[in-house]
Amino acid sequence: MSQPEVKATIENILQNSSVGTMATVQQNKPHSRYMTYSRNGLNLYTATSKQTHKVEEIEGNPFTHILLGYEGEGFGDEYVEYEGKIQISDSKELKKELWNPYMENWFEGPEDPNYIVLEITPIQISLMNKKGTEPKILEL
Template identity: 30%
Template sequence: MTEINQEHVWDMIEDINICMFITWDGSRQRARPMAHMSKPEEHAIYFFTDENGAKDDQLEKFPIVTLAYADQSQNDYVSITGTATVSNDRTKIEELWSPMMKSWWDGPQDPTLRLIKLVPEDAEAWDSPHDVVSTIKMAAAAVGLGKPDMGDSGKVRM
């Protein structure tokens, strides 16, 4: 069994490239898929955004954000809640820039490019078995032959 702790949560999200970035606009939640850059050594998760994005205004008023990660191939699921801020930190943007971002911005010097920094506060994770034997056990449980091992889950203070 794997203990669900901070380090394990960071490991789980490392290989999941896209998460659902969920904000509150004052009347309802808004979710959008976004690529993240996790930096556990900084206790931060970064996202590039456009200065004209609606989420930027939402974050100014309601900075608490939830990130939802899912890796169905590994049966790993993580939800992280934290406080997000938008900045124009050009040094950090330069550091985090990758050629993949050219699909949305001209380069790290693009004047519309901004950076969201999320500082995680807590997480919930489910690291379930992902091998054939576990699948067989779940199928057996479905027909009344015992309870399956559903893996490890837990809440973590980040």
């Protein structure tokens, strides 16, 4: 599988799999939770509150491991292992761009002072479980 094919497959998974896990480090141990993601190219974005434990964890260690794409079909069900670095953003423009009505369950609106965005830049992205092939690492 060529690098352009690996990239296209990864981008397709990122585009079509908005819910995945995010692991951070809490008291020197891994801590995972489900998050909802948006993307721009290979960068991922997810909303959270300033008042969550994950913000403290990210401030202590900005690196994350994310899993996206596995649909539960078993062997051959492709997914992405995404290693990245998180930056906490309070950008009004980005918050408005990512806002959707579902977020009203947690925030009063895109101007809510507790609403922030986690911007995740990839360090390494691997395509996993492609039927008949070894994992493929996307060259960034």
